Amino acid sequence: MPDFGLIVRQNQRKQDFYAKNYGDIMEFFFQQLTNGLTVGSIYALIALGYTMVYGVLKLINFAHGDLFTIGAFLGLTLLTSLGLTNNIGTVAGVIVLAIMVVALVAIIGALLEKTAYRPLRQSNRLSAVVSALGASIFFQNAIMLIYGARVRVFPQNILPSTAVNIFGLDIPVVRIGVFICSLVMMAGLYLFIQKTKVGTAIRAAAIDQGAAKLMGINVDRVIMIVFMIGPALGGAAGLMVGLYYGKIDFTMGWIYGLKAFTAAILGGIGNIPGAMLGGILLGVIEALGAAYISTAWKDGIAFLVLILILLIRPTGILGERVAEKV
Amino acid sequence: MLLEIENLKVKYGNVEALHGINFHVDEGEIVCILGANGAGKSTTLMALSGLVKASEGTITYNGEHINKARAHDIVKSGIAQVPEGRRVFGTLTVFENLKLGAFTCDDHDLSASTLEWIYKLFPILKEREQQLAGTLSGGEQQMLAIGRALMAQPKVLLLDEPSLGLAPLVIKTIFETVKEINSKGVTIILVEQNAKAALKLSNRGYVMEVGRLTMEDDADALLQNEGVRKAYLGG
Numbered sequence: 001m002p003d004f005g006l007i008v009r010q011n012q013r014k015q016d017f018y019a020k021n022y023g024d025i026m027e028f029f030f031q032q033l034t035n036g037l038t039v040g041s042i043y044a045l046i047a048l049g050y051t052m053v054y055g056v057l058k059l060i061n062f063a064h065g066d067l068f069t070i071g072a073f074l075g076l077t078l079l080t081s082l083g084l085t086n087n088i089g090t091v092a093g094v095i096v097l098a099i100m101v102v103a104l105v106a107i108i109g110a111l112l113e114k115t116a117y118r119p120l121r122q123s124n125r126l127s128a129v130v131s132a133l134g135a136s137i138f139f140q141n142a143i144m145l146i147y148g149a150r151v152r153v154f155p156q157n158i159l160p161s162t163a164v165n166i167f168g169l170d171i172p173v174v175r176i177g178v179f180i181c182s183l184v185m186m187a188g189l190y191l192f193i194q195k196t197k198v199g200t201a202i203r204a205a206a207i208d209q210g211a212a213k214l215m216g217i218n219v220d221r222v223i224m225i226v227f228m229i230g231p232a233l234g235g236a237a238g239l240m241v242g243l244y245y246g247k248i249d250f251t252m253g254w255i256y257g258l259k260a261f262t263a264a265i266l267g268g269i270g271n272i273p274g275a276m277l278g279g280i281l282l283g284v285i286e287a288l289g290a291a292y293i294s295t296a297w298k299d300g301i302a303f304l305v306l307i308l309i310l311l312i313r314p315t316g317i318l319g320e321r322v323a324e325k326v
Numbered sequence: 327m328l329l330e331i332e333n334l335k336v337k338y339g340n341v342e343a344l345h346g347i348n349f350h351v352d353e354g355e356i357v358c359i360l361g362a363n364g365a366g367k368s369t370t371l372m373a374l375s376g377l378v379k380a381s382e383g384t385i386t387y388n389g390e391h392i393n394k395a396r397a398h399d400i401v402k403s404g405i406a407q408v409p410e411g412r413r414v415f416g417t418l419t420v421f422e423n424l425k426l427g428a429f430t431c432d433d434h435d436l437s438a439s440t441l442e443w444i445y446k447l448f449p450i451l452k453e454r455e456q457q458l459a460g461t462l463s464g465g466e467q468q469m470l471a472i473g474r475a476l477m478a479q480p481k482v483l484l485l486d487e488p489s490l491g492l493a494p495l496v497i498k499t500i501f502e503t504v505k506e507i508n509s510k511g512v513t514i515i516l517v518e519q520n521a522k523a524a525l526k527l528s529n530r531g532y533v534m535e536v537g538r539l540t541m542e543d544d545a546d547a548l549l550q551n552e553g554v555r556k557a558y559l560g561g
Binding site for chain 1: 376401409416418430
């Protein structure tokens, strides 16, 4: 049993500390809230990859977290080797960097689908799960062999460390930037899925692959597109984590992947708005939990959410489908 | 001859569902395939659509072998199917379902005029355009499934048990519409357990028994046939 008395006392002390330094309790709360929103938007981006793949293949792509890691490491390599931010300015440099990372991770995602999942499409689902775990181990070890097992640090001073004052709250520019970039990508994805022909085909394939084929939809191609979009968003998230926190290592995809997976379940696996909602909600719960209960319990709180959602509402918040008449 | 099927065999694992069937369909015909549950009628249509692969035999459509073609290419070549159990996309709207039907068509004007025609055939679909397909009644879903298949502007329409689970009045409407679709030059292959209604609608019919076609004749002749009457028309 953890000593809850001690945790509460420590917390009290921490809150007193923050109260002294942040001025007041409300400011402390809102700082944690914005922090949670930002982390949550990153979880949401990764969660979208899990949920979209699950939607069309009913498979959890356990290698997805490692594609996120690849995004972070590719970002570091491209950033340091090309020196984009020095040559063409910070904003343009980061945008070009993001485009390259997204494209490369999307290609890796497509290759992953072709080599690890497509040959197993007709076999039972467990084989594909084992293949997913194998792919995850492969990626993690490949990254370790290429980059080494130590923590790598992003070059500092690329992004401004200034803060802007919003409603009397000093919020770091980078935090706002990450949040807005994530929201823009999510909005883009949502519009793509809802409004375009290919997006509708993805939704149709998720509902009934056979019927989708009867519409003339090339379901193999739809699956490949899904395996490009999901990793692209995950890779972008990896890059943002690298730029935002500055430190990356080859196992980072494991914990982020699990959190994002939790977020996808929380929102309702297979449901795209659900993944967005679940990610942001989980980020906020985790940040507030870490602030008011204990930082050491941060991960525990996230997984407590997973256990509770599985016990109370296994379909997730938005995971309920319209009843279909037969 | 628009479609010619020769010695078609289909296997599910080790079980052979079709033991080598032969039939043909001419342009503009309505041909029905009758038979009991599990006779292999749906498997035949699935093989025509490329959703199951023939282990042996050939399917010739417009002079080309399509038994190795992929499902989406078959749709593009002009064979659309209304599958058994309708299989509309329940969480998509009626309009989105119809639009998906035209997935292979790039001609927007043509799609728009086809949509107009479908709304004329089934006015209820226009009324429920923005409703989720899963909230429609069974009959409306069947109409949507037919409309969705028509959006591909098919030359051949495969109908798998369109009357299944529907009220007699709705069945009548649907069969009348099938006749009207056929009058626009769409060739129709109809799989049915409702043998009487199917034969009345069709030009020719085949009878299928456990993976074999055992009878072929004009629809009127089959309606009079003693064996068919006993087995499928209730005496």
